[in-house]
Amino acid sequence: MITALLALDIGGSTSRATLVDMAGNCLGQGKSRGGNPGSNPPDQAAAAIIAAAEAAVADAGVPLNIVVALLAMAGPNVNAARTRIEAAFRALGLSGPLVFSGDLNALLPSVTAATSGYCVVCGTGAGAVRVRDGEIERVADAAGWLLGDLGSGYWLGHQAAIAITAALEGRGPETALTKAILGALDIPLTGERAFDGRPLPLRLLIDAIYAMPPIELAKFAPLVIANRDDAVAAGLLAQSERYLLADFQQVFNPGMPGPVVLAGGIAAHLTGLPAAIAQVMRTAGHEPDIRLSGDGSVGAAVLALRHQGVTVDEAMLIAIAASVKARAAKAITPA
8 A cells, every 4th residue: 555645726617636645746636626615605615626636646546654634725614615625635545634725825836945925826826935943923814705815816807897887888988708608608898788778788797697606607717818909998907907906915035035836726827926026125235036837736735735744845845847738638538
């Protein structure tokens, strides 16, 4: 029986499980839908987490003694589903503890062996953290879509929907986002009126938006990015950058130079953000070290190894990342 560590990177839209041995070699991987209990119903979130773990164990294909299961999870604590998750993991071979960690903890170790630095994340959610000696010391935002996540993918999608509502009513500027988002929802842009006197496209938009879980508004964020030459879209992206810069400034300690990791699917498209962060660091007398995050699965695996007392240096981190990447490539290679 092989000794293994189960590491889960759990976000609002995707949950990924990775099994590694004590040397960081990837033994199996699994993927499911989002398991963030703040943006998914608790039972659905738990089911997604369990499904990802089951897929990883099936991918490993050998009996395992799982000595720890570490969940790097977005959203509020999933205590309500902890018993269900633990029971499922025990059935998969978990003999050790079930450990919960914030998903932001996995960002720094996804790309560097440094245990102190900063993470600025803009994906479905958004915020910034200062990490010292492997522990989060300060947080700005990252409070979820109901309480914050300003500048996030959800925020961009929500604001885009608000903007096209105003445009369709004639109380806001015209925008290319109207055609883009209505097209994504299969709503024709016509001049007809609905039963309530509204433009028919607006009536159908309202119905479509209220029929979806709120967090799914994040799916409009790529349309904002794709239409960044539009004045309304450009304004939303600029505001997103301002929010994320403010988050970084709130957690930045002039006595701690970095590195700074930018993470999340939106962060790479906030093209002015790295330069703005670099200016803050230069003003404090530091040479900026700003990096795009690596695979969150790698960061979660590093956290699981550290929990077991393993010191992960740069060479080992590179090896873990290569092993995870190779396993993923093998999984998608046609037979």
